[in-house]
Amino acid sequence: MLKSITKEDFFTRVGELSNDFEIIGPMELPLKGIFYQSILNTEDLYLGDGFAIEPIKKFFLEPSTRLLRYPWKNEPGVESFSPPERERIAIGVRPCEAKGLVLLDSVFDPPASSDLIPNSAPGAGKKSSNRAGSTYQDAFYTNNRKRTIIVGLACGRPDRCCFCTSLGVSPAGTTGMDVLLFEIEGGFAIEIITDRGKGIFGALGKELSEEEKKLLTSVNNKREDLLEKKIRVPESMDTIFTSDYWDKVSRSCISCGICTYLCPTCHCFDLIDERRIKLRCYDGCSFPHFTLHASGENPRPTKKERYRQRVFHKFDYFKINFGENLCVGCGRCIRFCPVKIDIGDIVDKAPLSKKR
Amino acid sequence: MKNIYLPHVVEIVDVQEETPDVKTFKLKFRDNVVEESFDYRPGQFVELSVFGEGEAPFCFSNSPTRRNVIECSVKRMGQVTEALHEMDTGDTVGIRGPYGNGFPLEDLKGKNLLFVAGGIGLAPLRSLINYCLDNRKDYKTLTIVNGARTSKDLMYRNEYPVWEKAKDTSLHLTVDCQEENWTCMVGVVPKVLEQIKPTCGNSVAIVCGPPIMIKFTMPTLLKLGFCEDAIITTLEMKMKCGLGQCGRCNIGHLYVCKDGPVFSYSQLKDKNFQF
Amino acid sequence: MNVELRKKAKELLKTKQVEMIIGYQRGPDGISATPVFITREEEAENLIWDVYCVYNLSNYLKDFPGKKIGIIAKECDVRSIIVLLQENQLKRDDIFIIGVECSGVIAEHTLASGKESPGELDFDEKCKACRPSTPRLYDYLVSQKDQKDKGVLPEENPYQDIRKFEAKSIEERFKFWQEEFSRCIRCYACRQICPMCYCPRCVADQTMPTWFSRAPDLEGNLAWNVIRAFHLAGRCIDCGECERACPVGIPLREVNKKIEKDIKELFDYEAGAGVDQKPLLSCFDQNDPEDFIR
Structure with missing residues (x-):
């Protein structure tokens, strides 16, 4: 369903909805950038061309989640933190980020499937099935997904780091969205995608006229052309695992966590016990201690192995396990890399013909 | 929905010193219902937690055929194992699992x-x-x-x-x-x-x-x-979740915690030992 | 000057005076620069030096212990090399410094915003406080005759902003930093990009014991950033890399600058001034002010 709505009506409706829902959306902090935050005043909502620094991921797989509370000595029981219940609407989510959430679902909220019963993996002597996917549903992530309606915003001005179209994402893509907004003269065109979306915005606005529809289609058709960066994504990278290419491309890496923490699809984490609480915090394959054993042994001892892991997880392993690339081309890791390592360029130029 | 990180509380009922730096802990479930239903295969493992210190994976060292307790042998190595070695009979720890494929x-x-x-x-x-x-x-x-x-x-x-x-x-x-x-x-x-x-x-x-x-x-x-x-x-790799989610124990696309820890040599060779 | 730079680099590799040269090359976007590591003569053709060469490459020296390394360095980079030499992290004989004259590098956010027009260059804040354009230490100097006048003029009073901030009440200052540090995501880019952060096991990664919360909440973030600032006291040479790397725009230079100012006033010490000076915190002077003990 496509409708048009004035900005004023839209913001008024968001104001009404804030009585029943927590509103999450981008907010511009002067000189700092755009941040997804809990929005208390609808006028703080930034629905312009700029992109948030951190992806919407942080409201689903949080930077730190409290999982358990431990008893003090001689006290009974370990307690589980109960996931929050308040329903939320995330406004201004970009198509790449929404697609990122759908990819995270396959890890943290996998579909219940009869052939995926925990602990019934085939014998090690046999070849295991290709799908090594997760079989455990994470209550915290799943709850965050269930309680959040996603209202997307189509991209009007991709920047020079964006390369979503190379990964099957469109600047006006609807994957993972309940509602998608398009900025038009005087307001928004609003596409209702799911019943949940209909529930909050269904009664709003007027049908788009044929002429307006045509105009929107022609604008949408041009959106993809605005992306300058296009990369070739190989089916598999298996043949270049041992290549010294990885040494070359990882040399300037400083082993910080920017690319992984700001990635809409990176999801590696650490479990930490602190002050008798178990926390789940972001972790990243770029950090040297990520795979460091207590014995001092480290299977990924240098930047070469660690950077290769990042590329292979995204463009090889995840594809074997879940059939898709674990990258949505949002460009954050390129935009914010302190030494401008460009994963798109690295994947594009990977010397695939080289033998193992 | 169940919190997959919630461990069962077990009591240390015996501690054996195997070697100068390895102790075997015999663990008994506090909850009888859990004890009855808890089943595993040789080669599988549990995440054993010392509350407030952290978790680490340990394999079952006793056979499920002769079990009234669960046994884990622990080498003094890092934060969790250090804390475990300080513990004694009567102390409680947590276990969640069993995880992994086990021996075929x-x-x-x-x-x-x-x-x-x-x-x-x-x-x-x-x-x-x-x-x-x-x-x-x-x-x-x-x-x-x-x-x-x-x-x-x-x-x-x-x-x-x-x-x-x-x-x-x-x-x-x-x-x-x-x-x-x-x-x-x-x-x-x-x-x-x-x-x-x-x-x-x-x-x-x-x-x-x-x-x-x-x-x-x-x-x-x-x-x-x-x-x-x-x-x-x-195989042994650094693990945190045991669920195939935290992302550090993979060899190629296989997760040691979920698709292993038992692998055949041909499986590893196929994967070119992609640590 | 790129011609001269490349010629020198080739010569150094050819005569085997160095095994590798760490320098700058043009990035895949065609505008910005990226670090490059050169071991073959023909690769020297990629070397560049211009206002886009923002990085302090001395951070990479620790990656190649025992190797003879040539490094392209501007004045601020050289000051950090000096501190590394003072602290015995480098051997002078292992490095060949190709000094470059610098009249300031650009502020990267003008690039990153995607709204850039490469003609309107905005110089980085750190360059406004920087005095000389010729490095104080080098083995070979590539001079920049043609561009000298384009550079920024050093500020008269480099600590003006700090003094203004100091004039505010403690509550106001604390509130400011709470707001800033609340955004910290603990990616540790500030640490990783810092040439002075070379601890083999950072206090933030230690678990036996854990010194402060590893969760990215205000309490842990404050602890992390304050501890890092203290560890840099008397060592930070204001290359500004931490602030540039920070993805969430925390003004980290202001923290380090404040300590720099206090140290200048209390001990008349400037980090990275010369190889022969003793590191501030590892030497004792009877005339040191002792107010903090009394």
């Missing part, structure tokens, strides 16, 4: 089994050896090669007389260097294997030990005539 028990039926263990690597194999002894008719000969740096580092010494006496079962103990009063074999595990020359016909070799031992044992086994599918090993 069905595939091993009717086979001659060669167990190759180094140091604390005997822990998961002890679980399997005792499982096989309790289902003796399902398996043919059992050959156990157990090595350690010194005789002090040999694990589960009270099991040896039983294993030696069992039907069609042989035990070969070895230490790296000659010691006073040592009457068994001397030399690293691959060397000893070359001396024993275990039969490769209708056989499966099950290897567990430090990475360096696994590395040098594999070629020796191939040389002795074992085919790549007939060599299986259980």
